[in-house]
Amino acid sequence: MTNARRTLRGVLGVAGFLLVMEALGRTGIIDPYLIPLASTILTGAARLLANGEFLSQVGVTLSSCAIGLLLAAAVAVPLGTAMGTVPAVERSLRPLVEFLRPIPSLALLPLAMFLFLSGEQGKIALIVYTSCWPLLINTLYGLRDVDPLAKETLRSFGFGSYDVVRLVSLPSAAPFITTGVRIAASVALIVAVSVELVAGGDGIGVFVTQAASGNRRDVVLAATLWTGIIGLLVNSLLAKAESRLFRWHRARAGEEAL
Amino acid sequence: MKTIVSRIAWLWILPVVLVAWEVSTRAAQAVYFPPPSVILARLHELWFSGPAAHVFLTDEAAHHLLPSLGRLVVGWAGACLVAIAAGVALGRSAVLCDVFSPLIHFFRSVPPPLLIPIFMTMTGIGTPLQLTAIVFGVSWPVLLNSLDGARYVDRQYLETCEVFGISRFRRLTRVILPAASPKIFAGLRISVALALIMMILSEFIGSTEGIGYRMLVAQSELDVPTMWTAIVLLGILGFVLNAAFLRFERHVLTWHRGARKTD
Amino acid sequence: MLEISDLTHSYGAYQALGGVNLTVAEGELVCVVGPSGCGKSTLLRSIGGLLRPTGGRVLVQGRPVEKVPDDLAIVFQDYSRSLFPWMTVADNVSLPLRRRGGDRRSRAAAAVEALEQVGLPAAAGKYPWELSGGMQQRVAIARALAYKPALMLMDEPFGSVDAQTREDLEDLVLQVRRSSGMTIVLITHDIDESVYVGDRVVVLSKSPATVVGDLRVELPEPRDQIATREHPDFVHLRAEVGRLVRGMRSGEPAAAPEAEAASPEQEPAPAAPKA
Numbered sequence: 047m048t049n050a051r052r053t054l055r056g057v058l059g060v061a062g063f064l065l066v067m068e069a070l071g072r073t074g075i076i077d078p079y080l081i082p083l084a085s086t087i088l089t090g091a092a093r094l095l096a097n098g099e100f101l102s103q104v105g106v107t108l109s110s111c112a113i114g115l116l117l118a119a120a121v122a123v124p125l126g127t128a129m130g131t132v133p134a135v136e137r138s139l140r141p142l143v144e145f146l147r148p149i150p151s152l153a154l155l156p157l158a159m160f161l162f163l164s165g166e167q168g169k170i171a172l173i174v175y176t177s178c179w180p181l182l183i184n185t186l187y188g189l190r191d192v193d194p195l196a197k198e199t200l201r202s203f204g205f206g207s208y209d210v211v212r213l214v215s216l217p218s219a220a221p222f223i224t225t226g227v228r229i230a231a232s233v234a235l236i237v238a239v240s241v242e243l244v245a246g247g248d249g250i251g252v253f254v255t256q257a258a259s260g261n262r263r264d265v266v267l268a269a270t271l272w273t274g275i276i277g278l279l280v281n282s283l284l285a286k287a288e289s290r291l292f293r294w295h296r297a298r299a300g301e302e303a304l
Numbered sequence: 305m306k307t308i309v310s311r312i313a314w315l316w317i318l319p320v321v322l323v324a325w326e327v328s329t330r331a332a333q334a335v336y337f338p339p340p341s342v343i344l345a346r347l348h349e350l351w352f353s354g355p356a357a358h359v360f361l362t363d364e365a366a367h368h369l370l371p372s373l374g375r376l377v378v379g380w381a382g383a384c385l386v387a388i389a390a391g392v393a394l395g396r397s398a399v400l401c402d403v404f405s406p407l408i409h410f411f412r413s414v415p416p417p418l419l420i421p422i423f424m425t426m427t428g429i430g431t432p433l434q435l436t437a438i439v440f441g442v443s444w445p446v447l448l449n450s451l452d453g454a455r456y457v458d459r460q461y462l463e464t465c466e467v468f469g470i471s472r473f474r475r476l477t478r479v480i481l482p483a484a485s486p487k488i489f490a491g492l493r494i495s496v497a498l499a500l501i502m503m504i505l506s507e508f509i510g511s512t513e514g515i516g517y518r519m520l521v522a523q524s525e526l527d528v529p530t531m532w533t534a535i536v537l538l539g540i541l542g543f544v545l546n547a548a549f550l551r552f553e554r555h556v557l558t559w560h561r562g563a564r565k566t567d
Numbered sequence: 568m569l570e571i572s573d574l575t576h577s578y579g580a581y582q583a584l585g586g587v588n589l590t591v592a593e594g595e596l597v598c599v600v601g602p603s604g605c606g607k608s609t610l611l612r613s614i615g616g617l618l619r620p621t622g623g624r625v626l627v628q629g630r631p632v633e634k635v636p637d638d639l640a641i642v643f644q645d646y647s648r649s650l651f652p653w654m655t656v657a658d659n660v661s662l663p664l665r666r667r668g669g670d671r672r673s674r675a676a677a678a679v680e681a682l683e684q685v686g687l688p689a690a691a692g693k694y695p696w697e698l699s700g701g702m703q704q705r706v707a708i709a710r711a712l713a714y715k716p717a718l719m720l721m722d723e724p725f726g727s728v729d730a731q732t733r734e735d736l737e738d739l740v741l742q743v744r745r746s747s748g749m750t751i752v753l754i755t756h757d758i759d760e761s762v763y764v765g766d767r768v769v770v771l772s773k774s775p776a777t778v779v780g781d782l783r784v785e786l787p788e789p790r791d792q793i794a795t796r797e798h799p800d801f802v803h804l805r806a807e808v809g810r811l812v813r814g815m816r817s818g819e820p821a822a823a824p825e826a827e828a829a830s831p832e833q834e835p836a837p838a839a840p841k842a
């Protein structure tokens with residue numbers, strides 16, 4: 047019941063926002079040339095669904111994000127596991143991580159444009175670089191959070207350290223790693239779009255740049271609307287999977303949002 | 305004493321990496337990877353060889369570094385203040401929370417870079433664009449986290465206020481804000497990184513000054529060492545901001561870590 | 568001081584309080600006992616104005632309770648969520664005192680005095696989480712004392728501390744009562760505790776809760792953890808209260824012959840299917 051009421055209020059909020067924007071545009075308080083009417087944007091968004099060009103550009107962006115995330119996971123999770131289980135590895139690599147992590151990924155964009163002949167590869171490289179950090183850090187947190195008693199129990203039954211990692215450490219770090227994936231996914235989208243805006247090639251960013259240079263603000267905002275919805279969907283799907291898969295995991299992992 | 309020595313000893317990897325970089329780039333003559341010594345020399349010459357009266361900043365630095373920093377700090381701080389205030393205000397009302405949450409979640413999911421082209425058509429290029437981009441990028445996560453934090457303040461804290469007749473103002477400043485602060489800080493931490501991204505990107509796309517702009521110019525002139533000095537500067541900037549922020553957070557949230565440990 | 572008549576409360580379809588009648592005189596220390604989940608906290612929250620009951624009346628100092636009465640303090644069971652972890656102990660204690668007026672210095676002095684009263688003068692500058700559970704509960708009591716309420720409500724205040732601390736805190740309450748003369752309603756599920764601390768013990772039935780026993784405790788003062796608990800009257804009263812509480816619990820009629828003290832509004836308890 048309360049859930050239904052919440053949803054209703056949310057729907058009212060969104061509808062109210064659209065109506066207010068529409069009214070502001072129609073009365074001329076906001077110049078509809080600067081920000082198109084809500085109705086124009088919505089019909090534009092509906093029309094984009096039938097726009098093959100737009101759909102394929104969305105596909106390009108999403109697939110670079112997915113490839114980048116997979117590559118990042120392939121690097122960061124094993125590395126994080128090694129750092130989380132072998133203290134010496136962690137202590138030696140830690141300073142390097144602490145120095146590299148805060149470097150804004152976009153600072154490397156001009157370099158990536160030199161290094162990779164295809165813009166696509168450069169984009170994926172930057173996505174990998176950016177999404178490595180949340181994955182690495184969350185894997186580390188997760189492994190540090192493992193109950194030492196569980197590890198010792200297993201060891202007392204004569205299991206080796208490989209089995210301990212496989213049977214206890216990784217499963218109990220899994221919720222943290224999933225959170226890392228969720229954080230990394232939203233950063234990946236941001237980086238992908240940024241690279242497309244600056245370096246061109248293919249993708250949502252390019253589509254938006256072209257629409258903007260043709261002064262089609264309605265198309266720009268409609269495309270933005272879809273991107274936001276995609277981001278929202280991906281995030282909430284991952285969050286839902288997280289809470290479904292790891293119901294036993296009470297505390298949320300390290301970084302809360304993003 | 306011993307801990308300090310051993311902690312420094314564990315930094316061995318940094319000089320090792322630097323030396324390896326120097327040696328291998330010299331050996332390979334890699335065009336796009338100048339040796340660190342070359343980068344440092346250029347860094348000094350380009351940015352920090354100015355007169356002592358200008359804290360050794362060159363004109364170049366004054367022209368590009370200071371505007372970037374100024375816009376970053378002003379945009380970030382302003383957006384955070386407003387977003388925290390709005391988030392806490394919304395969070396204290398269940399109805400407003402329910403009404404605005406979906407909208408805020410949506411805006412928070414839009415990759416902020418995507419709006420730069422449209423901002424540019426509104427503001428033109430220059431400082432207003434940078435400020436708009438930073439403010440937009442920073443606001444939503446901070447707003448969302450503040451709202452969440454203020455919404456889920458432990459009921460018993462509020463009942464305690466009620467029982468002891470603590471005034472509305474004190475309730476807000478001494479109870480609700482501190483109780484929400486762990487969440488608020490989680491939002492702020494993300495916002496630092498986002499502000500940097502938005503700063504660099506908006507300077508790439510629409511600016512005639514700033515580190516990002518200077519970097520892109522160097523890139524187009526194939527001036528690789530200069531490009532690397534900008535990378536290093538941005539890296540240092542990111543590192544310093546992050547470290548300063550963590551310091552501040554640690555100071556403000558001492559109680560949070562203490563209280564958590566005894567749970 | 569406190570008059571409760573026909574107090575009922577339902578959470579949705581679930582009736583927690585089924586018509587509670589209770590009067591507490593000025594300066595009394597009344598213990599309320601009852602089985603777990605019977606509605607003790609609900610009763611206390613309606614007295615304290617934290618909950619609007621669905622029926623009946625609560626008068627504090629002759630005035631109906633609509634919001635939290637001015638002269639009332641509550642010590643919650645869960646001290647860790649009632650003290651603010653971001654404030655020092657002294658700040659926690661003195662925060663409510665602004666309402667009582669006075670300048671900063673007099674508030675600080677009042678806080679120190681209250682902390683001395685509960686035996687924690689050295690803890691003023693610490694944070695609550697640097698203290699043990701029993702010490703935290705002392706701080707919560709000190710906060711209530713510094714506030715100088717006319718009526719203090721305590722909801723299972725010693726529920727989560729160890730046995731030794733619990734005895735110390737019981738004596739602390741007795742001593743506070745002696746020195747300040749405030750009226751105290753203390754809720755507990757511990758029968759021994761209720762008899763040891765109270766001037767009166769009020770027994771609630773399973774929910775919907777009603778008053779099924781109201782016994783006066785006449786034990787020699789000052790009470791003493793060892794001597795009082797060995798006193799024949801103590802043993803007798805404890806058995807009586809135990810029977811009243813347990814009688815309900817196992818579904819037997821509350822037919823303890825000594826239950827003559829039970830209030831007239833006692834209703835036949837609905838046979839509980841199973842605890």
Ligand SMILES: Nc1ncnc2c1ncn2[C@@H]1O[C@H](COP(=O)(O)OP(=O)(O)OP(=O)(O)O)[C@@H](O)[C@H]1O
Nearest residue numbers: 578581583602603604605606607608609610756774
């Ligand atoms: N907010 C609520 N919503 C629905 N039911 C509630 C709520 N609070 C309490 N109840 C129910 O009302 C009954 C009485 O609750 P109450 O907390 O008053 O019991 P209690 O006697 O204080 O129990 P305990 O000894 O465990 O503290 C319980 O069965 C409980 O399940």
Ligand SMILES: [Mg+2]
Nearest residue numbers: 607608609723
């Ligand atoms: Mg209770």
